[in-house]
Amino acid sequence: MESPASFTGGEAYQKDFDPAAYLKTYYSFGSSHCQGNEILELNLRSLFKIFISGGVKGDTLIDIGSGPTIYQLLSACENFKEIIASDYTDRNRQELEKWLKNEPGAFDWTPVVKYVCELEGDREKWAEKEEKLRKKVKQVLKCDVSKSNILAPASLPQADCLLSALCLEAACKDLNSYRAALKNISSLLKPGGHLVMVIVLKETYYMVGQRRFSCLYLERESVEEALREAGYDVQCMEVTPNRSQRTFSDFEAVLSLVACKRPA
């Protein structure tokens, strides 16, 4: 199946991607939006398994296409000294900064942080974890995965770990650009370093408020092939079918993975 003709590229993201609507739809815990919550819980458990049980660790982690969200960093922040977040749009980066600076009007991640603390063994440590994460995120940078230097004009030393959740399939028009984007982001990773990804499979669109955003239709096999071609050995991969109601998007499964960058 082809992704829809109406590809929503950088301009659409910059103009129409509303961080508040996105957060409300997909990241309200305890709201009536069950789909977001189930998938969010699944992703939080996968990231817990990868970082806490699986022990992916190091000095620096770069999160690519962070959007306005921090859930993906909650377990990771236990295992890295420094985190760099990044996103394409100004509004997403501002929304993220608002939470990092604990400013009024920032999204309330407390229920999500509590859930992760519970997974990690002590629900009561949520305020400590929020503070830890706020300290560890050193920068929020502009990023464009379609460029060879994705963080230009910034330039960073290669990191021990790259994390990317739900970004490349949103940012890329076709499989060729997906493969190219994977290679672009990989230049930021040390040989032997880990790439952690959360990916939606067989999705063609997702809604942000009333706006429909396109998604590159991906199958597990195309992801595996793109990773091999970009120089990775996949260490673990888990596919979970989507059993929830499909109101805001049409994905069929979520894939989480850890891959290791082969030495050059």
Ligand SMILES: C[S@@+](CC[C@H](N)C(=O)[O-])C[C@H]1O[C@@H](n2cnc3c(N)ncnc32)[C@H](O)[C@@H]1O
């Ligand atoms: C579905 S959201 C995912 C956000 C967040 N990582 C999450 O897990 O909810 C897709 C993100 O990709 C970003 N994006 C779109 N095009 C991009 C590009 N060319 N380079 C980097 N990020 C891009 C968007 O700004 C948006 O934040």
